[in-house]
Amino acid sequence: MSDLHAPARDDADVMIRLEGVSKRFPHAGADAVRPLDMSIRRGEFVVLVGPSGCGKTTTLRMINRLIEPSGGRILIDGKDAAAADPDQLRRGIGYVIQQVGLIPHMTIAQNIGLVPGMLGWDRTRIAARVDELLHLVGLDPEEYRRRYPKQLSGGQQQRVGVARALAADPPVMLMDEPFGAIDPITRDRLQEELLQLQQRIRKTIVFVTHDIDEALRLGDRIAIFAEGSRLAQFDTPLEILANPADDFVRSFIGERAAIRRLSLLRMSDLPAAPGPESAAGSVVPAAPEETVAAVLDRMLAAGAERVEVAGGTSFSVQQMLFAATHGRQLHDGRGAQ
Amino acid sequence: MNFFAYVAQHWERIAFLLFQHVQVVLIAVLIATALALALTAATERTPRLRGGLLSLTGTLLTIPSFALFGLLIPLFGLGVTPTILALTVYAVFPIFRNAVTGLDSVDPGVVDAARGMGMGATARMLRVRLPLAWPVILNGIRVATIMVVATAAIGAAVNGPGLGELIFRGLARMGGANALNEALSGVVAIVIVAAVLDLMFIVIRTLTTPRGLHV
Numbered sequence: 258m259s260d261l262h263a264p265a266r267d268d269a270d271v272m273i274r275l276e277g278v279s280k281r282f283p284h285a286g287a288d289a290v291r292p293l294d295m296s297i298r299r300g301e302f303v304v305l306v307g308p309s310g311c312g313k314t315t316t317l318r319m320i321n322r323l324i325e326p327s328g329g330r331i332l333i334d335g336k337d338a339a340a341a342d343p344d345q346l347r348r349g350i351g352y353v354i355q356q357v358g359l360i361p362h363m364t365i366a367q368n369i370g371l372v373p374g375m376l377g378w379d380r381t382r383i384a385a386r387v388d389e390l391l392h393l394v395g396l397d398p399e400e401y402r403r404r405y406p407k408q409l410s411g412g413q414q415q416r417v418g419v420a421r422a423l424a425a426d427p428p429v430m431l432m433d434e435p436f437g438a439i440d441p442i443t444r445d446r447l448q449e450e451l452l453q454l455q456q457r458i459r460k461t462i463v464f465v466t467h468d469i470d471e472a473l474r475l476g477d478r479i480a481i482f483a484e485g486s487r488l489a490q491f492d493t494p495l496e497i498l499a500n501p502a503d504d505f506v507r508s509f510i511g512e513r514a515a516i517r518r519l520s521l522l523r524m525s526d527l528p529a530a531p532g533p534e535s536a537a538g539s540v541v542p543a544a545p546e547e548t549v550a551a552v553l554d555r556m557l558a559a560g561a562e563r564v565e566v567a568g569g570t571s572f573s574v575q576q577m578l579f580a581a582t583h584g585r586q587l588h589d590g591r592g593a594q
Numbered sequence: 595m596n597f598f599a600y601v602a603q604h605w606e607r608i609a610f611l612l613f614q615h616v617q618v619v620l621i622a623v624l625i626a627t628a629l630a631l632a633l634t635a636a637t638e639r640t641p642r643l644r645g646g647l648l649s650l651t652g653t654l655l656t657i658p659s660f661a662l663f664g665l666l667i668p669l670f671g672l673g674v675t676p677t678i679l680a681l682t683v684y685a686v687f688p689i690f691r692n693a694v695t696g697l698d699s700v701d702p703g704v705v706d707a708a709r710g711m712g713m714g715a716t717a718r719m720l721r722v723r724l725p726l727a728w729p730v731i732l733n734g735i736r737v738a739t740i741m742v743v744a745t746a747a748i749g750a751a752v753n754g755p756g757l758g759e760l761i762f763r764g765l766a767r768m769g770g771a772n773a774l775n776e777a778l779s780g781v782v783a784i785v786i787v788a789a790v791l792d793l794m795f796i797v798i799r800t801l802t803t804p805r806g807l808h809v
Binding site: 270324343344345347348349352354357358360361363364371372375405406407418421424431467481502543 | 595701702703704705707708709710711712713714717721722725726795805806807
């Protein structure tokens, strides 16, 4: 087992810790969230996924106290969230929601500058930060900062939503189905951009979705919730696909788990093959960061026998698939880098 | 004497009463606006009380105005006070109703995002909810104003100020010299006041609606 499965070795590594956190709404017969323990590491991208009503959004909203827990304790960077002033706490946590929630009568720049303004930054610093963030999310500041939310497309609005959440450079970002209302093509691009952004900024992200494919694509680790707010499995995407904890997880991730694993595995994740068998047949070049599925697709399309990964390793189709399905050390996946 | 000659001759008196009329209406609407917004804010967390107060203020509207003015005489006597009071009673409901509707119609996602960013309740109300609800609230004020312009004429029954005096006096001595002209001048002046105030509200709406809402 990789070290990802072990509890974090020291507390300095943990950004968000839930200790027996539960929620029961007034007049409700059952807990919306049953006592839940989770540790989320600094810089980790964790996705909470599950069917509707499983308590994933409630869990997210308890972290910035938009919902107050009924029991248990939430520690953010070692500090008890319940001890802080809720507004102060929220100013230090980025928050992105499905409805985006840009304030319609404020310009894009004013929207992004909201939290810095509340924190008392001066105007020039806010203006510089707004331009920096618009750049970061791929919108030209000259063109967009004076516009109003209604003048932007849904995808552009959510980019601004992300920029707004990042405005005061919070260490933690909470994202509640941020791409849920966006068309599939734009969603795909926004997911890719979010991954690239995360490579650079390394925030601790808690992301809620009901879409398992989105979860597998984005998460360093995925927490799968079952009905009745049972945490069915909390692990890396590769481990979940390879070893689903129970029938619920198995049915939730759906069919062709082994094939889908290939689109998460990178060529660099594969253990070295025992050298070329023969030099016969055509060869396809590949980069280490390419996924096994993408490379396999190219090999099949080109009728190639072998692939050569930049840096030296070389596989036949068979060797590649064998390495992808049998290498135990593979389960580290992306999260272990 | 024809109507226009009558108006030309009594121009000063008509203008004076018109000014009084507008004054009484605006004072009543101003008080009603403050009252309605206070009721809206105070019942933010008590939806059942709010529902009850909406029904109550709505019911007050159904009291015939002549009766309401009359009923206020034993309590407040004659003149300006009962007039303004009665008009305020009528003006509260449309403003209260629209303030509630306007605030309820603000996109909950916008409010949730503001709260999630650490904006406190007061700031959310002043910087987010009120500006977004404003066009609807303003329309409530406009409806209340136009309504009260007409009702204010009845104020003359309790010796209140305004154009009602022309109508009541004219009607009382119907058949006498210029009686019809006098009553008619009051009616026409009221229609003009209503139209001008309505126009004023269109200008106010254009000037005060946040730009981002009508891009």
